[in-house]
Amino acid sequence: MLLKQLFLGFIGFSAGGIIAAGVFAFLAIIGVFPRLIGKTKTRDHIMLYETMIVLGGAVGNVLDICRFPLMPWGSSVFLVVFGLSTGVFVGCLIMSLAETAKALPVMNRRIHLAVGFQYVVLGIALGKMLGALLYFSRGMGA
Numbered sequence: 001m002l003l004k005q006l007f008l009g010f011i012g013f014s015a016g017g018i019i020a021a022g023v024f025a026f027l028a029i030i031g032v033f034p035r036l037i038g039k040t041k042t043r044d045h046i047m048l049y050e051t052m053i054v055l056g057g058a059v060g061n062v063l064d065i066c067r068f069p070l071m072p073w074g075s076s077v078f079l080v081v082f083g084l085s086t087g088v089f090v091g092c093l094i095m096s097l098a099e100t101a102k103a104l105p106v107m108n109r110r111i112h113l114a115v116g117f118q119y120v121v122l123g124i125a126l127g128k129m130l131g132a133l134l135y136f137s138r139g140m141g142a
Helices: 001-032 033-038 043-065 072-101 103-110 117-137
Strands: none
Touching: 001 033, 001 043, 001 072, 033 043, 033 072
């Protein structure tokens, strides 16, 4: 029985590692990491970036497979930090995808918007955030 559990655990962690590697390769190809490194001017810390990316994939894999209970006093802080981090990540991913596909300049030309396009993008992002807050605050996501 123990051998079966160990084997299934190994298969689960291996499959999660393969998926994480595919996601990280996709993010590297579309330029999320190089863009963040360039914008923050932290080229001297590339080893730290690589370490955190690998640790993030490994910890995410463990958290996906195992369940860790949160303390009542720490769960709110954890959720706030996790939510903000996830929002920043999704924002960076969306902007990288948009720049890669050249969707923003095409949309800008089609709607003939000369000034203020950043406010359109900000409005979309704030609308998404407000919708998510309403969705989860009313218990619809549970």
